[in-house]
Amino acid sequence: MTTVNRRSFLTRSLAGAGTLVASGSVLAQPLLSSPKTALLAPTGKRRVVIAGGGWGGLSAAKHLRALAPDLEVIVLEKNPIFWSCPMSNKWLVNAVDTDLLAHSYIIPAKKYGYTFVQTEITDIDRSAKTVYTSDGFIKYDWLIIAGGIRYAFEAWFGNDQKTTQYTKTNYASAYIPSSEHAFLKNKIQNFKGGTIVMTLPPPPHRCPPSPYERACLMAWWFKEKKIPAKIIILDPKPRIAPITIGYQKAFTELYSDIITHVPNATVKEVDPYNKIVKTAAGDFKFDEAILMSPHQAADLVWKADLIGKDKAGKPTGWAAVDPQYYNTESDPQVFVIGDSVGSVSIHFGHYPKSGHVANREARLVAKYIAAQAKGVEPKAEMIDNLCFMLVNNSPKEAISVSFSYTMGPDDEILQKAIDDNDRRPELWAEDLKWLGGMYGDFL
Ligand SMILES: Cc1cc2nc3c(=O)[nH]c(=O)nc-3n(C[C@H](O)[C@H](O)[C@H](O)COP(=O)(O)OP(=O)(O)OC[C@H]3O[C@@H](n4cnc5c(N)ncnc54)[C@H](O)[C@@H]3O)c2cc1C
Known part of the structure; x- marks a missing residue:
């Protein structure tokens, strides 16, 4: 029994x-x-x-x-x-x-x-x-x-669980399938104005082009709703990557009054209580934030x-x-x-x-x-990779990057990346087709 x-x-x-x-x-x-x-x-x-x-x-x-x-x-x-x-x-x-x-x-x-x-x-x-x-x-x-992946908050806060939890709850990054996405959606759609800081994780991290896509779409939303918002992207990399030119053009041609991209902004300290991020490129105060910690397996x-x-x-x-x-x-x-x-x-x-x-x-x-x-x-x-990113929502225009892999003469894998920087509606149609193909393969 x-x-x-x-x-x-x-x-x-x-x-x-x-x-x-x-x-x-x-x-x-x-x-x-x-x-x-x-x-x-x-x-x-x-x-x-x-x-x-x-x-x-x-x-x-x-x-x-x-x-x-x-x-x-x-x-x-x-x-x-x-x-x-x-x-x-x-x-x-x-x-x-x-x-x-x-x-x-x-x-x-x-x-x-x-x-x-x-x-x-x-x-x-x-x-x-x-x-x-x-x-x-x-x-x-x-x-x-x-x-x-897991969020490696200990890189910022050591064993300080209280601050980790506070950050996760108040400034969730929504990079893992969880309730964070609904929380972030609510935050964006109810934002009344001010400065939003986004810390990008140092490479390697989940979906490298996606934080820039998020910035574009948030900027599109604020522009549409006439919300007086500024988005500051704190990027530890020396430049936007991948799809460098496509994103640079979207930032300057569509959202120059909203998005500021700060390169070499490696995070030195995060103080979520006093709403400040200190980086190698300066200190940034925020009203709202999407605090992406480093990622790990x-x-x-x-x-x-x-x-x-x-x-x-x-x-x-x-x-x-x-x-x-x-x-x-x-x-x-x-x-x-x-x-x-x-x-x-x-x-x-x-x-x-x-x-x-x-x-x-x-x-x-x-x-x-x-x-x-x-x-x-x-x-x-060998594998391959293909990624589409929506940078404008009216009209829907996307950019993309594709990767192919071969074995090099030194028995090390070689990577070839091709950026498609020309934002256009056809790439959004391709994105939906890609998703349909993927879902058809496992759902
Ligand atoms: C904003 C954003 C946009 C993206 N856009 C694209 C895109 O356009 N194209 C693209 O190809 N990729 C994109 N990605 C990346 C893509 O989501 C990931 O690369 C992909 O999900 C990785 O698959 P995975 O199986 O490794 O992990 P996941 O899909 O995250 O699956 C891991 C699963 O393991 C489960 N799990 C973890 N721990 C446990 C446990 N202890 N017990 C039980 N279950 C557990 C989790 O709940 C989860 O369901 C994007 C990611 C983000 C965040």
Whole structure:
């Protein structure tokens, strides 16, 4: 007989009273469970656990089911609905509807025949091939970690949790799928005027061109609504990048009275209480702010002990995995994909941290796992990247950047980036087509 003590009951109630399990056939879950309970009963099949159901995780799940139908595929995700960060800047100013961003997790799970479990992953023990969640543990044969990014507020505030929480709550950056997006939308749409400061994270960070897109769309909103607003972009880089000229033209031709871009503005100190950011390019007072801390690989990568070390032995903050196979030599059945992946080449460092790249890596890793499952040597393939950014909302005009990758003679990956700086409505149409293609690949 199972006994339930008060602590495990409380843990269970607080952590996941509404645990949702969806698959080709919906599985019954015990009402009460604890981290010591098996999350799902074994099925006798070899199992792939996917930690994180964002752009990378859902793409991997769909392609694995197609390429390796004999494997059981389970997605573990803490959020109740899929929320897309791509297109979210447009949503902040009503350029697109909520329907474009928010999607059920159950529909793709049923459509492609994998199991979706809404639960929070609390630990990963690679030596025991086990993932621990707020609702029980689960064993895996293969593990794909697709947890996205974490905000590294400790770079600004050390262990000061009070200031970290204050900053997250009052000056949320909305760079992780969460309720921050709705908070930020409300803030922008109710802004009455004054100075908004945006701190950009130092590279590498999630979606490098997107903070500039956000500035453009906010400026468009304030212009339309005749709100006397100034937006100051504090950029640690020496210049806007990528799509340098396209953004420079948008800033000067469309929003010169609203947007100021400050280069070399590495953050030295943030005082959210007195509303001041001190940078290498000067001190900036604000009425409102979007305070983007530095980014790092998701907590899940730290839990799995897969963070790389630099030459001095310091953590790089990003996953140390093979640049083409996304696993490690010592643990070839554990993969990291998406934004958490660390530097892949001495020539350019990280792949751009985009949904497109996460999808491409997911598709490759699904192929690699399918090959491993058949006992075949997987063959490495290259990815690509494509990104559209809306800089004007009336008329809708976008700019874009595309990336291609080849293997160099020194066995290091080479990157070629092409900016399309000429803002025009056709690129917005292309953006929607791109999104349709991506969603069609995993939702
Ligand atoms: C404003 C903005 C605009 C963008 N625009 C574009 C664009 O136009 N094009 C483009 O290609 N990319 C764009 N991106 C980037 C894109 O969102 C990311 O690169 C992409 O989401 C990365 O996929 P991922 O799977 O690595 O992470 P995510 O999509 O963030 O997925 C990670 C998932 O893991 C889950 N997770 C994390 N920890 C746990 C845990 N402990 N337990 C359970 N689940 C967990 C999270 O809840 C999340 O659902 C944009 C990003 C932003 C913020």
